[in-house]
Amino acid sequence: xxxxxxxxxxxxxxxxxxxxxxxxxxxxxxxxxxxxxxxxxxxxxxxxxxxxxxxxxxxxxxxxxxxxxxxxxxxxxxxxxxxxxxxxxxxxxxxxxxxxxxxxxxxxxxxxxxxxxxxxxxxxxxxxxxxxxxxxxxxxxxxxxxxxxxxxxxxxxxxxxxxxxxxxxxxxxxxxxxxxxxxxxxxxxxxxxxxxxxxxxxxxxxxxxxxxxxxxxxxxxxxxxxxxxxxxxxxxxxxxxxxxxxxxxxxxxxxxxxxxxxxxxxxxxxxxxxxxxxxxxxxxxxxxxxxxxxxxxxxxxxxxxxxxxxxxxxxxxxxxxxxxxxxxxxxxxxxxxxxxxxxxxxxxxxxxxxxxxxxxxxxxxxxxxxxxxxxxxxxxxxxxxxxxxxxxxxxxxxxxxxxxxxxxxxxxxxxxxxxxxxxxxxxxxxxxxxxxxxxxxxxxxxxxxxxxxxxxxxxxxxxxxxxxxxxxxxxxxxxxxxxxxxxxxxxxxxxxxxxxxxxxxxxxxxxxxxxxxxxxxxxxxxxxxxxxxxxxxxxxxxxxxxxxxxxxxxxxxxxxxxxxxxxxxxxxxxxxxxxxxxxxxxxxxxxxxxxxxxxxxxxxxxxxxxxxxxxxxxxxxxxxxxxxxxxxxxxxxxxxxxxxxxxxxxxx
Numbered sequence: 001x002x003x004x005x006x007x008x009x010x011x012x013x014x015x016x017x018x019x020x021x022x023x024x025x026x027x028x029x030x031x032x033x034x035x036x037x038x039x040x041x042x043x044x045x046x047x048x049x050x051x052x053x054x055x056x057x058x059x060x061x062x063x064x065x066x067x068x069x070x071x072x073x074x075x076x077x078x079x080x081x082x083x084x085x086x087x088x089x090x091x092x093x094x095x096x097x098x099x100x101x102x103x104x105x106x107x108x109x110x111x112x113x114x115x116x117x118x119x120x121x122x123x124x125x126x127x128x129x130x131x132x133x134x135x136x137x138x139x140x141x142x143x144x145x146x147x148x149x150x151x152x153x154x155x156x157x158x159x160x161x162x163x164x165x166x167x168x169x170x171x172x173x174x175x176x177x178x179x180x181x182x183x184x185x186x187x188x189x190x191x192x193x194x195x196x197x198x199x200x201x202x203x204x205x206x207x208x209x210x211x212x213x214x215x216x217x218x219x220x221x222x223x224x225x226x227x228x229x230x231x232x233x234x235x236x237x238x239x240x241x242x243x244x245x246x247x248x249x250x251x252x253x254x255x256x257x258x259x260x261x262x263x264x265x266x267x268x269x270x271x272x273x274x275x276x277x278x279x280x281x282x283x284x285x286x287x288x289x290x291x292x293x294x295x296x297x298x299x300x301x302x303x304x305x306x307x308x309x310x311x312x313x314x315x316x317x318x319x320x321x322x323x324x325x326x327x328x329x330x331x332x333x334x335x336x337x338x339x340x341x342x343x344x345x346x347x348x349x350x351x352x353x354x355x356x357x358x359x360x361x362x363x364x365x366x367x368x369x370x371x372x373x374x375x376x377x378x379x380x381x382x383x384x385x386x387x388x389x390x391x392x393x394x395x396x397x398x399x400x401x402x403x404x405x406x407x408x409x410x411x412x413x414x415x416x417x418x419x420x421x422x423x424x425x426x427x428x429x430x431x432x433x434x435x436x437x438x439x440x441x442x443x444x445x446x447x448x449x450x451x452x453x454x455x456x457x458x459x460x461x462x463x464x465x466x467x468x469x470x471x472x473x474x475x476x477x478x479x480x481x482x483x484x485x486x487x488x489x490x491x492x493x494x495x496x497x498x499x500x501x502x503x504x505x506x507x508x509x510x511x512x513x514x515x516x517x518x519x520x521x522x523x524x525x526x527x528x529x530x531x532x533x534x535x536x537x538x539x540x541x542x543x544x545x546x547x548x549x550x551x552x553x554x555x556x557x558x559x560x561x562x563x564x565x566x567x568x569x570x571x572x573x574x575x576x577x578x579x580x581x582x583x584x585x586x587x588x589x590x591x592x593x594x595x596x597x598x599x600x601x602x603x604x605x606x607x608x609x610x611x612x613x614x615x616x617x618x619x620x621x622x623x624x625x626x627x628x629x630x631x632x633x634x635x636x637x638x639x640x641x642x643x644x645x646x647x648x649x650x651x652x
Contacts, residue, residue: 002053003034003046003163004044004048004068005023005045006044007045008125010125010152010205012040019142027047041123042118046066051492051493051495056069060096061099064118065116065118066116067135069089069091069115070112071090071109072249072503073109077093094109107215115128124204125139126202126205131200131506132373137197138158139158160341162341163341164191165192170191172447172451173450174190175343176443176448177451180605184483189342198212219471222468222471223511239530242512242526242527242530245504245508246502246527248505249504250273253499255367257288259291261291261292262274262277262369263295264293265296266312268545271313274319275531275534275535278290278319293319294322296327297324298328298548324356327352327355329559331559334350334351336614342486342611343608344486345603347611353490366494367495368496370497372485378523378527379517381473381474381514384514385420386420386423401416423462440586440605444577447576481501528541552603556591563587567583586601587602590602
């Protein structure tokens with residue numbers, strides 16, 4: 001386990017020992033190895049081994065920085081600071097640049113980073129997070145040991161929200177949003193009084209105020225309608241540019257050593273990453289591509305079996321493939337999930353993540369590539385028909401809708417109604433025609449109202465400005481990236497990297513004309529075109545992809561005894577968030593019908609409930625291996641075991 005915590009005194013005094021002591025106690029009780037580094041008016045608590053993703057400390061002049069950073073443009077940053085030191089870490093480059101040139105260039109740092117920098121002269125704490133939220137960082141104003149109220153003189157930042165939550169008070173609105181299958185409100189964390197730094201944002205704190213500046217937003221990049229149609233020369237040039245940037249994104253995430261592995265599902269995205277890396281190696285553009293791949297398989301879930309396509313990739317590249325199969329949520333032999341600082345349904349698959357990490361590390365791997373990210377900006381949507389009509393291109397819209405309806409063998413009228421007419425209707429009329437999704441039936445209405453959570457309305461998808469409906473929906477998809485990235489938390493020890501989140505590639509993808517993303521039977525059209533000659537044709541031209549709904553549904557059925565124990569006295573019910581009787585009935589119905597919306601809602605609520613159980617020390621699984629019991633005591637420690645106080649939302 002690796003993490004960092006920075007405490008600073010906003011008036012330049014040494015951070016008192018009585019302030020540091022409670023923070024020092026937390027990691028020790030969890031069994032982590034941590035050390036303090038003191039520097040005048042700031043103190044840093046840091047833990048981590050030799051992982052490439054472990055946090056680092058850097059000191060340049062009056063600046064003390066701590067965090068994680070992997071830059072895609074380190075050479076450019078070196079030019080800014082006018083010096084070249086081959087062994088310097090990327091975090092040191094960032095702190096050196098801040099010391100030399102100020103904070104104006106943070107938006108020019110490309111890559112994955114989350115850091116906190118204390119300026120002992122200006123007495124300011126600056127906290128920043130990369131454009132897509134690959135890395136995480138939180139900030140808070142610690143409470144005074146005497147009064148129990150936030151002390152404006154004390155400033156804190158950490159890589160985990162629970163490190164800043166000494167009293168373990170939960171933000172019930174955050175937990176309820178997740179349990180209700182809603183994206184958490186940006187800037188919130190699972191703990192009261194602890195704020196998350198949003199992606200692409202810099203937060204500056206001193207003893208008087210907190211200011212926020214956003215340096216990157218998807219809304220700044222709009223589709224370029226001048227590059228139409230897709231058969232034009234401009235489209236060919238865009239495909240070539242996309243290919244170059246995608247390969248640049250892969251190259252920037254390779255290490256030059258045979259220590260890089262990749263996830264491989266057999267889908268278009270992960271297959272493109274693996275084949276792109278091997279193509280770079282074959283053409284001597286890089287010293288090494290990927291040394292192996294990992295595929296997840298669930299043999300009792302037919303819709304998720306992608307072995308046919310993943311085997312095509314491994315045969316084409318000659319890369320080793322390891323199968324991690326038949327791990328599911330609440331598997332008794334996996335024991336309890338690790339103690340995380342936020343709940344996530346993917347954390348229920350901690351056994352799968354542990355096995356993946358063991359396989360890669362045993363083979364000498366330190367980096368794991370993924371295919372995550374392209375769905376958020378390359379899938380597109382067909383609201384561009386409404387945009388065309390708003391721009392006066394009615395004939396173009398009708399002609400293209402007729403063509404797509406014929407190719408897809410769907411109703412022209414249904415396609416036009418949903419993608420051309422509805423987006424242009426007034427919001428009040430739209431809500432009548434397309435009712436929004438209601439909250440799961442087990443969520444208490446009073447709790448939802450107090451947390452300002454309502455059922456989704458039609459406007460959630462159609463609410464973009466007239467003429468910009470397509471771009472607005474893509475931007476909404478981009479906002480969901482941080483939540484999706486949480487699935488990789490339990491692979492800690494490996495440096496997980498995402499080539500599709502290379503910022504120049506994303507910015508190009510956001511500017512693409514919609515037709516270059518959305519084509520009948522060829523979603524992500526530009527990626528398919530860019531990978532000609534690199535990706536095997538059966539994978540490049542495949543239609544559709546296996547899902548995991550069947551696997552999740554079967555896990556609900558298979559582990560009903562464990563779920564029943566969890567719901568015997570649910571903590572969410574004690575907090576007034578859910579009706580336990582309705583939740584049990586909803587899970588029964590989800591198991592019986594397999595309805596997608598009901599299964600998804602059930603798994604999210606159960607993920608939050610399981611997380612609360614783990615943090616409060618309650619048993620989840622009835623039987624577990626001897627090692628599982630040992631790990632439980634090692635991970636939790638005595639401060640996490642005890643009585644759950646529903647009145648305060650704390651474990652006491």
